[in-house]
Amino acid sequence: MKKVLSGNHAAAYAVRFSRAQVIPIYPITPQTCIVEQLSRFVANDVFDARIIDVESEHSAMAACISASVVGARTFTATSSQGLSLMHELLIWASGARLPIVMAEVSRAMAPPWNVWTDHLDVIAERDTGWIQLFCENNQEVFDTIIMLYKLCEMEEVMLPAMAIMDAFILSHTLEPVSMPDQQLVDAFLPSYAPDIAIQQEIPMVYGSVVKPDQYMEFRYKIDQAMRSAAKKIPEIEEDFKRRFGRSYGGLVEGYRCEDADVILIANGSAVSTARYVVNSLRDQGKKVGVCKIRAFRPFPANNLVELIGNAAAVGVLDRSYSFGHGGAIFSELRGAAYGRTGSPKIKDYISGLGGRDITPEVLKKIFEDLLVGSKKDTEIAWVGLVGEPLIKNIGGDE
Amino acid sequence: MLKPVIDRDNCSKCYSCWKYCPDLSIDIVEEYPAINYDYCKGCGICANECPKKSIKMVRQELE
Amino acid sequence: MPQLSLPEYEGVTPGNLGCPGCGANLAMRYLLKGLGKRVILSIPACCWAVIPGYFPNTALKPPVIYTAFETTGASIAGLRAALDIRGISDMTIVGFAGDGGTADIGLQSLSGAAERGTDAIYVMYDNEAYMNTGIQRSSSTPRKAWTTTTPGGKCGLWKREAKKNMMQIMIAHRIPYAASVSVGYPEDFIQKVQQAKREKGLRFIHALSPCPPGWRHDSSKTIEIAKLAVETHIFPLFEVRHGRYSITEKGKGLPVEEYLRRQGRFSHLTNEDIEEIQEIVDRNWEILKKTARVMVEEIY
Numbered sequence: 001m002k003k004v005l006s007g008n009h010a011a012a013y014a015v016r017f018s019r020a021q022v023i024p025i026y027p028i029t030p031q032t033c034i035v036e037q038l039s040r041f042v043a044n045d046v047f048d049a050r051i052i053d054v055e056s057e058h059s060a061m062a063a064c065i066s067a068s069v070v071g072a073r074t075f076t077a078t079s080s081q082g083l084s085l086m087h088e089l090l091i092w093a094s095g096a097r098l099p100i101v102m103a104e105v106s107r108a109m110a111p112p113w114n115v116w117t118d119h120l121d122v123i124a125e126r127d128t129g130w131i132q133l134f135c136e137n138n139q140e141v142f143d144t145i146i147m148l149y150k151l152c153e154m155e156e157v158m159l160p161a162m163a164i165m166d167a168f169i170l171s172h173t174l175e176p177v178s179m180p181d182q183q184l185v186d187a188f189l190p191s192y193a194p195d196i197a198i199q200q201e202i203p204m205v206y207g208s209v210v211k212p213d214q215y216m217e218f219r220y221k222i223d224q225a226m227r228s229a230a231k232k233i234p235e236i237e238e239d240f241k242r243r244f245g246r247s248y249g250g251l252v253e254g255y256r257c258e259d260a261d262v263i264l265i266a267n268g269s270a271v272s273t274a275r276y277v278v279n280s281l282r283d284q285g286k287k288v289g290v291c292k293i294r295a296f297r298p299f300p301a302n303n304l305v306e307l308i309g310n311a312a313a314v315g316v317l318d319r320s321y322s323f324g325h326g327g328a329i330f331s332e333l334r335g336a337a338y339g340r341t342g343s344p345k346i347k348d349y350i351s352g353l354g355g356r357d358i359t360p361e362v363l364k365k366i367f368e369d370l371l372v373g374s375k376k377d378t379e380i381a382w383v384g385l386v387g388e389p390l391i392k393n394i395g396g397d398e
Numbered sequence: 399m400l401k402p403v404i405d406r407d408n409c410s411k412c413y414s415c416w417k418y419c420p421d422l423s424i425d426i427v428e429e430y431p432a433i434n435y436d437y438c439k440g441c442g443i444c445a446n447e448c449p450k451k452s453i454k455m456v457r458q459e460l461e
Numbered sequence: 462m463p464q465l466s467l468p469e470y471e472g473v474t475p476g477n478l479g480c481p482g483c484g485a486n487l488a489m490r491y492l493l494k495g496l497g498k499r500v501i502l503s504i505p506a507c508c509w510a511v512i513p514g515y516f517p518n519t520a521l522k523p524p525v526i527y528t529a530f531e532t533t534g535a536s537i538a539g540l541r542a543a544l545d546i547r548g549i550s551d552m553t554i555v556g557f558a559g560d561g562g563t564a565d566i567g568l569q570s571l572s573g574a575a576e577r578g579t580d581a582i583y584v585m586y587d588n589e590a591y592m593n594t595g596i597q598r599s600s601s602t603p604r605k606a607w608t609t610t611t612p613g614g615k616c617g618l619w620k621r622e623a624k625k626n627m628m629q630i631m632i633a634h635r636i637p638y639a640a641s642v643s644v645g646y647p648e649d650f651i652q653k654v655q656q657a658k659r660e661k662g663l664r665f666i667h668a669l670s671p672c673p674p675g676w677r678h679d680s681s682k683t684i685e686i687a688k689l690a691v692e693t694h695i696f697p698l699f700e701v702r703h704g705r706y707s708i709t710e711k712g713k714g715l716p717v718e719e720y721l722r723r724q725g726r727f728s729h730l731t732n733e734d735i736e737e738i739q740e741i742v743d744r745n746w747e748i749l750k751k752t753a754r755v756m757v758e759e760i761y
Binding site: 021022024048049050052053054055056058059060062063064065066067068069070071072074088089092203204205206207208209210211214 | 515
């Protein structure tokens with residue numbers, strides 16, 4: 001069946017097709033439509049799930065955790081302030097090795113209040129042990145949620161994951177979404193039946209106290225699980241493609257990067273705009289490409305480094321600002337590329353914060369900036385600030 | 399460290415000591431309360447609550 | 462056969478990390494005696510997160526889900542939803558939290574759980590301070606008590622505020638069953654646990670649990686003090702079933718001094734302080750008795 005759906009509603013349908021069982025919900029713009037749609041499904045008796053109208057996002061994640069421990073497939077959705085409020089429990093969920101899946105509609109953090117697209121909320125949670133996949137369009141949102149349940153529930157993974165979509169650009173924009181038959185989804189995603197169950201015969205404790213000589217091994221196992229996830233994501237996509245005819249390139253996807261002089265790295269809906277700009281510039285004979293980061297966690301270091309290897313210059317579109325040396329993706333990519341032979345120049349373009357549009361014109365200017373190259377060594381630029389040059393270089397020639 | 403000693407002859411088998419022990423260290427053996435010295439922490443509640451004052455807290459020598 | 466006034470079943474094993482004379486140990490012991498088997502416990506940060514011991518040991522027979530400090534109410538909600546959809550209906554879910562984790566940081570999630578009628582029992586074991594972190598004041602600390610964060614000093618900075626009335630807060634949520642218990646009255650404690658088990662929805666039990674290191678009394682006096690709290694009417698034992706109150710232990714009405722003078726945390730009280738406390742306790746007792754006499758219609 002094909003429906004014209006917003007990203008939010010696509011997520012809600014995916015949750016229903018995935019047969020999630022316990023769904024704690026709390027409203028926050030712009031994900032509220034997800035929890036409303038799920039409530040309608042249950043109210044109309046087309047979805048057998050237990051929805052809990054909790055009193056905060058923090059409680060939503062707490063309820064996901066306990067429900068998941070006793071073997072229910074769980075889901076919740078949030079954005080910005082709600083995601084931040086969950087912070088300690090995000091770490092709890094991965095520490096407890098629970099395959100919780102969450103839709104995260106990426107939105108700016110207050111103050112000041114701003115409900116539009118910005119990735120800081122997601123970036124701020126990159127150390128929590130969650131798998132983080134960015135979606136480019138509503139079909140990908142739908143497909144990703146289903147794939148994530150399969151990924152997370154694998155024994156070698158058993159980590160929580162968030163499917164990320166841009167606020168309003170995806171969450172509220174209508175696109176056609178193909179939805180397969182329920183039986184086909186069931187065949188791809190069997191029911192969740194964890195080995196760990198609550199028994200009465202054997203005393204069991206979840207989350208006990210450990211001493212310094214025991215803790216590190218638990219964290220090491222999470223690292224191992226995240227590395228397993230990096231291997232499994234492409235495998236699961238292969239399987240998904242065989243069954244449903246769609247895939248998204250695994251961890252990263254290069255578009256016209258093979259012979260590109262200049263590559264732009266981007267995530268989320270901006271990738272879609274970038275593809276269009278790449279085509280337009282290619283028509284003018286410029287050798288450019290865009291590399292989509294689908295998986296931010298696990299961070300696809302090797303895939304990225306390999307993909308950008310032959311380019312002369314690489315730009316990173318950071319839709320957030322992490323208060324270190326440049327944006328998060330920029331810093332992590334540079335760290336990954338350090339010391340490897342043939343590493344191109346990498347420049348950070350902080351753009352689109354708080355929902356400021358990343359238009360084709362803006363991306364064109366960024367590509368041109370990369371093609372020209374800077375005389376001085378300016379690594380970081382802020383793009384589109386009012387009253388400033390479109391590309392404002394920090395700490396160099398302006 | 400103090401440990402309780404029960405005077406069986408004076409014990410009325412009310413089982414107050416068993417009832418109030420916070421550490422599950424009083425078992426009932428042949429109808430009499432018996433202290434499990436492996437786990438008793440010497441809190442003295444049993445001695446304090448015994449209605450017949452049949453339990454004395456005695457200094458235990460460290461081995 | 463010995464005639465025991467309490468069920469024989471023990472859900473706790475000896476050899477746990479509780480202090481000698483720990484009132485909270487008795488609270489858990491009596492709770493599990495009353496509930497028997499088929500129990501899941503959810504426990505946040507509190508003394509009882511540590512008392513069962515370090516991994517891989519545990520002193521509890523029922524399965525335990527430890528949870529973050531403020532989340533007990535949400536945790537039991539998630540447990541019930543999950544067991545429900547998995548078709549398991551014969552397990553008693555218990556949230557077991559301290560006074561800090563209930564009346565302060567845990568109040569939001571408990572309120573949500575109660576408002577939604579979550580089918581679980583919530584036990585607040587009340588040692589009247591944040592004891593696990595070393596005796597800091599909570600909203601459940603009684604007025605004028607010493608704690609490390611109300612240490613008196615030159616400015617007389619003892620706990621200024623009255624003890625938060627959790628029973629009234631929970632009753633205002635119109636839950637089917639709320640009861641106060643004291644470890645000094647195990648038979649009453651267990652009867653109320655068993656009554657709670659018979660009800661459905663969110664059932665609340667407020668368990669007074671004296672703490673020798675925190676209240677500054679000898680470890681042997683825990684039961685004596687737990688009884689005096691009731692006998693002096695400072696901590697009345699009552700239950701509210703669907704809006705109807707009954708006082709289950711009248712108490713002799715002993716002077717509050719009997720209770721206060723036995724605890725080092727009150728050793729700085731002057732005679733005026735004690736008179737003031739006596740007046741407040743007497744007034745509250747009268748109010749409770751009046752409330753219990755009035756026939757409350759079942760409005761919910």
